[in-house]
Amino acid sequence: MSNLLNPIADILTSETTYLNGALFAAFLAFAATGEWVAERAGTINISIEAMLLNGAFAALLGYNYSGSIIIGLITAVLGAMLVAGIQAEMSHRLFADQFVVGLTLNILVLGLSGFLNNQISPRATLAGRWDVPLLSEIPLVGTALFAQRWPFYLLYPLIPFSWWLVHRSRWGLEARSVGENPHAADLTGINVNKRRRQSIYYAGFTCGLGGAFILFAHVGRFENTIIGGRGFIALAAVIFGGWTLRGSILGCTIFAAALSFRLSIQGLGYNLNSELLQSLPFLLTIVVMAVFAKRVRAPAGLARPFIRHTK
Amino acid sequence: MNTRVSSRLGEWLVLYSLSLFTALLLSTLLVEATGGDWRAVLNALLDGSIRKPGRWGETISTAAPILLVALGTVIATRAGLVNIGQEGQLYIGAAVGTFIGFLVGGPGALNVVLILGCGALGGGIWAGFAAALKYWRGVPEVLSTLLLVSVASHAVAYGFRWDWLLLAPEADRGNRNQVSEQLPLDNRLPRPNIFGNEIPLTVPISVVITLGVTLVLTRTIWGFRLKILGRNKRTAQRVGVAEGKYGATALLLSGAFAGLAGAFMLTGGGYTFGNYQFVPGFAANIGWTGLLVALVANEKPLAAVPVAVLFAGLRTGSGFVSSTGVESRITDVIAGLLVLSLLIPTALMLLRDQRRFRTNMSERV
Numbered sequence: 253m254s255n256l257l258n259p260i261a262d263i264l265t266s267e268t269t270y271l272n273g274a275l276f277a278a279f280l281a282f283a284a285t286g287e288w289v290a291e292r293a294g295t296i297n298i299s300i301e302a303m304l305l306n307g308a309f310a311a312l313l314g315y316n317y318s319g320s321i322i323i324g325l326i327t328a329v330l331g332a333m334l335v336a337g338i339q340a341e342m343s344h345r346l347f348a349d350q351f352v353v354g355l356t357l358n359i360l361v362l363g364l365s366g367f368l369n370n371q372i373s374p375r376a377t378l379a380g381r382w383d384v385p386l387l388s389e390i391p392l393v394g395t396a397l398f399a400q401r402w403p404f405y406l407l408y409p410l411i412p413f414s415w416w417l418v419h420r421s422r423w424g425l426e427a428r429s430v431g432e433n434p435h436a437a438d439l440t441g442i443n444v445n446k447r448r449r450q451s452i453y454y455a456g457f458t459c460g461l462g463g464a465f466i467l468f469a470h471v472g473r474f475e476n477t478i479i480g481g482r483g484f485i486a487l488a489a490v491i492f493g494g495w496t497l498r499g500s501i502l503g504c505t506i507f508a509a510a511l512s513f514r515l516s517i518q519g520l521g522y523n524l525n526s527e528l529l530q531s532l533p534f535l536l537t538i539v540v541m542a543v544f545a546k547r548v549r550a551p552a553g554l555a556r557p558f559i560r561h562t563k
Numbered sequence: 564m565n566t567r568v569s570s571r572l573g574e575w576l577v578l579y580s581l582s583l584f585t586a587l588l589l590s591t592l593l594v595e596a597t598g599g600d601w602r603a604v605l606n607a608l609l610d611g612s613i614r615k616p617g618r619w620g621e622t623i624s625t626a627a628p629i630l631l632v633a634l635g636t637v638i639a640t641r642a643g644l645v646n647i648g649q650e651g652q653l654y655i656g657a658a659v660g661t662f663i664g665f666l667v668g669g670p671g672a673l674n675v676v677l678i679l680g681c682g683a684l685g686g687g688i689w690a691g692f693a694a695a696l697k698y699w700r701g702v703p704e705v706l707s708t709l710l711l712v713s714v715a716s717h718a719v720a721y722g723f724r725w726d727w728l729l730l731a732p733e734a735d736r737g738n739r740n741q742v743s744e745q746l747p748l749d750n751r752l753p754r755p756n757i758f759g760n761e762i763p764l765t766v767p768i769s770v771v772i773t774l775g776v777t778l779v780l781t782r783t784i785w786g787f788r789l790k791i792l793g794r795n796k797r798t799a800q801r802v803g804v805a806e807g808k809y810g811a812t813a814l815l816l817s818g819a820f821a822g823l824a825g826a827f828m829l830t831g832g833g834y835t836f837g838n839y840q841f842v843p844g845f846a847a848n849i850g851w852t853g854l855l856v857a858l859v860a861n862e863k864p865l866a867a868v869p870v871a872v873l874f875a876g877l878r879t880g881s882g883f884v885s886s887t888g889v890e891s892r893i894t895d896v897i898a899g900l901l902v903l904s905l906l907i908p909t910a911l912m913l914l915r916d917q918r919r920f921r922t923n924m925s926e927r928v
Contacts, residue, residue, distance in 0.1 A: 298647075338903070342907075346914065347913060348910045351705065355647065355851060359902075360900065363894070363898070370890040371889075371890055527717040527720050527721040528721075530717050534713045538696065538711075538714075541706065542696055
């Protein structure tokens with residue numbers, strides 16, 4: 253038994269575990285926040301992977317040509333919102349199938365960023381580290397939460413703002429009603445497809461920040477595998493959290509803990525079934541859906557296109 | 564009536580050629596903007612997919628598994644189900660085929676049939692998880708099939724750690740540490756040589772299966788019931804089509820087709836797919852491509868044939884593109900732009916029909 257407990261104790265007392273965990277969780281949270289808004293308005297936004305990748309790549313281009321991280325951040329948001337625009341206009345103006353559009357965008361952006369990266373080979377850098385006084389000296393979690401590179405801190409206002417937007421603003425009420433019962437929302441004069449498009453644009457905005465975050469605050473250089481399927485983990489986190497923001501962020505934290513645990517356990521020289529840990533986000537999400545499927549309810553209009561006069 | 568039909572056809576042609584042209588124009592602009600020569604890229608694509616000796620055989624043998632995946636997708640979509648986990652189902656199918664194939668190791672042809680059967684079974688079981696979750700626990704199949712893709716790749720990675728599962732014995736794998744054994748010569752599907760092109764047996768089998776699926780979907784009661792279920796669940800319930808039974812069967816079949824495609828790639832794929840060895844990343848996006856083919860073909864099995872060949876051509880041509888100094892990933896971009904452009908005409912026509920329907924309704928009032 254002590255064989256198993258020793259590594260766990262080692263990991264729980266190592267600061268790197270928390271640091272990695274916070275980086276992973278923050279990245280997932282950027283993506284999951286936007287995905288949550290889009291899903292509440294009724295779209296399963298598979299192109300989240302493409303938005304993150306295009307965001308990271310646009311950040312790279314922006315930084316490469318201007319030498320400024322702020323410009324990189326702006327181009328990242330624009331790049332991700334471009335993908336969001338295609339997804340939104342194709343699936344909620346032209347009524348093409350949202351999954352087809354999403355999958356195609358994933359393939360397209362993966363190809364495009366890989367292609368352009370090899371043709372241009374731009375360069376990126378890491379942003380400066382900001383230590384929050386006092387708070388960053390909390391043992392174990394202090395560095396992880398309050399001594400990060402500055403794009404990390406964008407997350408702190410983003411999450412409460414997204415919650416306010418969806419649960420306290422008029423726009424949010426309309427977006428939620430569009431996700432629950434589009435026909436009723438339509439009757440009250442809400443432009444259903446417009447709200448859905450806007451919510452996808454919002455997902456593009458947060459994914460752009462996420463893409464810039466992973467480039468400037470985590471990796472520091474661009475590879476084609478920089479996202480590597482983690483957009484899908486963020487999507488899983490939203491479902492895991494039962495379509496609530498609190499649950500989604502909890503999901504991000506748990507999944508990030510699993511990923512960071514995997515790194516640490518190898519770093520400390522122990523051996524554990526890493527495939528199981530890697531598929532944990534997906535297995536957990538499936539289990540949660542299966543167990544709570546009757547209690548945790550998806551937005552009723554999720555993934556159903558709204559065309560007036562048809563059910 | 565006749566003029567209506569012909570004007571519709573004309574409209575259809577104009578819209579499709581316009582949007583295809585736009586997609587190709589964007590691709591050429593992209594190549595030119597990054598300092599490449601689009602004529603060279605086009606030539607390389609044509610050389611790699613058709614013109615060079617033996618290449619069109621390569622293209623249609625690549626098209627076979629893509630077509631199979633697409634057929635499975637068509638069946639699921641017919642029943643109103645959205646299966647987007649073909650990539651994982653294919654991977655698991657190929658893995659199960661490999662495992663059972665080497666476990667039994669029977670005589671030649673029999674073992675090939677066994678591998679193909681187990682491939683289909685593996686893919687079916689993987690889709691079966693999604694079906695079970697849907698009809699017992701109400702989990703949407705879109706989400707479960709998607710999530711199971713990642714689980715599949717990790718499960719296979721686990722299999723590659725042990726030589727009693729997938730990994731080849733140490734003597735047979737040289738310095739590569741993640742490959743299965745190579746299928747013995749008598750366990751491979753024959754690849755007869757026709758006009759200098761090797762056409763594996765998978766191609767005629769896929770064509771026969773396509774015809775079979777078309778017949779079953781359009782000419783049998785089972786196919787009709789599936790269609791009722793896909794169009795309107797309530798009607799299906801009224802006329803006695805059990806949702807669980809028909810839906811689960813459709814989902815299982817769709818997984819089984821993807822799994823069979825994986826087994827096809829293993830036993831008849833040759834150099835294109837792992838050279839008769841199961842390797843990590845074996846699925847090589849064939850599942851995703853097949854899914855797109857099915858959706859571009861608009862749920863029609865016969866239309867999936869030319870689309871599958873087109874996408875296979877882009878794949879086989881991509882290897883030749885890098886020799887022109889342009890990064891070969893450009894073919895992914897072209898494929899993506901093509902799919903997006905093919906979605907637009909149907910969507911536009913649907914919008915137009917609706918607007919016309921609405922004005923007709925208001926005139927009648």
